[in-house]
Amino acid sequence: MYEFIKGNIVEISAANVVIEAGGVGYFVNISLNSYSVLNGKKDAKLFLHQIVREDAHTLYGFANTSERELFRNLISVNGVGASTAIMMLSSLSPDELRAAVTTENVAVLKAVKGIGAKTAQRIIIDLKDKLGKIPESGQILSVADNTIRNESLSALVMLGFVKKDAEKIVSKILQEQPEATVESVIKQALKRL
Incomplete structure (x- = not known):
């Protein structure tokens, strides 16, 4: 089992990355969270999980x-x-x-x-x-924050915004202003989208 891979990013997309290490290009599946960390960088270190099947050896990489x-x-x-x-x-x-x-x-x-x-x-x-x-890397949203987040997202999606874009903006707004109401989150999101 591989623990991690460190090397040059040859190619990257939202779903995978090709990392060159030791003259070999490794195709590694990644999450959108890991993509956000890696995007724009030339070098990367990914922690790996390998799944071996009869027809494939698949690598999954994570930023932490x-x-x-x-x-x-x-x-x-x-x-x-x-x-x-x-x-x-x-x-x-x-x-x-x-x-x-x-x-x-x-x-x-x-x-x-x-x-x-x-x-x-x-x-x-x-x-x-x-x-x-499991040790947490940041703060957990309370149930109230989840309700505000979900209501804000559904309103923005109904207004025609792409869910992924809306999620990022709403999360950022709630981090900046944890006491924000649904209405204020939607108003601020409309200005940023």
């Missing part, structure tokens, strides 16, 4: 060990494969994902493409205790 640990916890849940786990880590930040599981917020998990109610409940049941023990 806590995101990799969260990925490993997700794929340990019955019915959640590597692609689904990467989709979850691309749709939600690691802290948002932990918060959704620890507060048993099924709606946030169901909002991720490919996650239904049963899978969301299974993730919560299997990981609630485990995720409480």
Whole structure:
């Protein structure tokens, strides 16, 4: 099993990166969170998880060990494969994902493409205790913050904005102003989008 890879970024997209290390180009699948960290850099160090199947050897890379640990916890849940786990880590930040599981917020998990109610409940049941023990890299949103965030996002999406862009702006606004109301978040987001 590989622990990490360090080298030059040859090619990067939102879903994968090619890193040259020792004269070999490694194709590594990444989450959108890791892409945000790597984008614009020439060199990278990614912590790896390798999945070996009869027909493929696949590498998944993460900007930090806590995101990799969260990925490993997700794929340990019955019915959640590597692609689904990467989709979850691309749709939600690691802290948002932990918060959704620890507060048993099924709606946030169901909002991720490919996650239904049963899978969301299974993730919560299997990981609630485990995720409480993983060191957190930032602050967790409270249930009230999640409600404000979700209402703001759904309003912006209904107004025709792309969900990914709206999520980034709303998250940034809530970090800057944790006491913001839904109305103020929407107004500020409209100015920034």
